[in-house]
Amino acid sequence: MRTSPRRTLAAAATLLGLTAIVAPVPAPAAPAPQTAPSASAPGSVIADWARLTAEVVDPENRLISPEKALWHALVSTGMYNAVVGIEGRYEPYRWNGRAPRTASAVAAAATAAHDVLRHYFPQAAARLRAAHAASLAAVPDGWAEKAGVAFGHRAATHVIALRKNDGHGARVAFPASPAPGVWRPTPSAYRPFTTAWLARLRPLLMDRPDRFRPGPPPALPSARYAADLNEVKAYGAKNSRVRSRWQTDTARFFVDLDLQGALADRAARNGLDLVDTARLFAAVNTVQIDATIAAWDAKLHYGTWRPITAIREADRDNNPRTQADPAWEPLLETPSHPDYLSGHTTTTGALARTLTLLSDSPFLDLRITSAFAKETRYYASAYEYNRDCVGARTWAGIHTRTANTVGTRTGERVAAWALTRHFRPLADQPADRPADRPTR
Template sequence: MAAAAALLGLTATAAALPASVAQAEPAVSAPGTVIADWARLTGEVVDPEGKSNSSETSIWHAVVSAGMYNAVVGIEGRYEPYRWNERGPRSASSVAAAATAAHDVLLHHFPKAKPRLESAYAASLAEVPDGAAEEAGVEFGRRAAAHMVTLRKDDGFGLQVPFTASPSVGVWRPTPPAQQPFTSSWLGRLRPMLIERPDRFRPAAPPSLTSARYAADLHEVKAVGGKTSTVRTPEQTETARFFTTVDLQGALADRAERHGLDLVDTARLFAAVNTVQVDAAIAAWDAKLHYGSWRPVTAIREAADDGNPLTEADPAWEPFLVTPSHPDYLSGHTTTAGALVRTLMTLSDHPSLDLRIASAMLKKTRHYQVPGHYTSDVEGARMWGGIHTRTANEAGTMTGERVAAWALARNFRPLTA
């Protein structure tokens, strides 16, 4: 897994500023641009070389976007703030507040990026007329940032979480070629952003090693996911490569622009998607730690020891994609994909998914209208890449959908009064 590449900074439309402020502004970028711009910068600051685990990078996107969301809705209203009860003056600039919140959160956690952050911050504030509205927005944005920093203090990020299961038959162990230990195991114990606890979304156990379902899973991934597979189609090969890393923040910016979202709804879109994505990843890693099932490359090479007469070992088998260094069940990619689709459909009034998303590896963009087509492609990609079984993929999608449904029923809701 690689981190998301450079994120697109696209514009959103329709201002949400008070009339007195909007009339004083010169003709500048639409207010929603500030959210996309700081999302792009977050990716560049957090992972400038594109080497971090994408789940780790998603945490910072969630924290920054939640801070911007609180800064915006605390002034503009319309939606419930994220775990905060503060309100800013209605005359304050919500653009200045959003930029300040993002700047302060990033500066707190990444002080070495100060020159770049200061330059971007100055550019954001240049879009706002000098005066009382800007000053009030800056002050409120600082309060929103400080609140987010406090909320995530001692949340378990990066702590040592050992994988203690012995490397017996069916249990995960480091995979070739790097033979690395369990990557980011702490993610399964990270304090969630929306859900109460990840184990309430933990799916049932994967099929037993001696079951027909397990054998079918292994046969399938062995056939279509091998490095030299003759049954995987060119389209399936491209899809496996397409979903190694996708530009989610750019897709959100594109969606905000094309759907004509104003500043408030753009802030909500980014905050809801990014926080739900984090909790979906936490749920996936919780299951990985709990079940600790071996990857296809290990299972296929050591099938002679699994006790299942329906499987056959191939000690030389290699997957098409390099296997990430954590257990098979359940798939992190499909868990976050299920969460993404459910979140977008919940927030949108459109009957179709309408998601345009780009692959960092292939430099291509796909446009998905049907929700099931997106999740099906992500599920297929991990199987055609030879790194996950069908069961791990499907369980991931369903788990992500459950996480999103629960979280959005309790967060980012419209104000009732």
């Protein structure tokens, strides 16, 4: 005999440690610092080309965030190699190219970004050429500019060669199944798992896609599975009676975040120079795509059904703690890939750990804007940022809490592993050029 909805929700709350029904919701993110990024910031060439990358690779905003992340990673690593190959201070990314210290690092960075984008998006050639000319206009004419341009060409060529036959866009089969627990296309669009190739994409930093594959999700007959499902059923419903206004706003906030703008803001407010700005963008963007690969590897391997399917077909899960609701709808549209792991929380965990490791401080200092919610929030700590994202994907009705929390931990592991092997300070760093540390 199935238990009542009220008793199952209470049991879910007890198991998951939920207090939202009787306790106040977490305080909103703190007000953001008022210092605005300067157009003449030392690393502005990096931010400018990151901004242009977003516009060139997805002019009609049709790609999902993980697809766009790859292009940001390639452009930023090209710029990073171009800059540190001249200025030093940090190890280049999978390269030993060097240029004279008198070459222009700004010209090199702009050229590397131009060439990478021009290679993959030839239809944007005229726009890229104009942007390249604008970047070079800020560099005095002469030998330094020419040497920087030449080195930028080399840096781009190397990155492009590294990614040859990397699996981008390859056909990776995922046979949808009507079996309980197995993912299948979801309402309302019923799109297939078209981004399965991300699970087999050659990583930029990891040695293989399954390096950080977590253990399996909770079994369908388990108490944990029921607690997960009953939580998202109650809090993630389109017309939920228990989700607070703040939780609804937070669910909407963690959609279409402007990460590149947040990195530019962080670099400018902390006074990072060109070298550290290039490192910031390259480290964050490469870790982001590898975290995505880790999440998609788990999605493809475990292939778990989404909450909307699980709730509508709960009478088939062999779990007496769940009850089916054939008309249930989530707050937000369900993406077209499996539940476990959550891509959002995996990349969020990776971002927070990357930023704190780069600055060698637990202070996150992240101001980020949601294009979807048209809202900017400031997060002082990684805990708050991760907490809100985990909650957001549950309150949106599109992920279980386990998929979210395990995703966060997986992203943190990816970042920690990657940054002990890449973007490290040079061991023979000259005494008169110490590595910059961000200031607050």
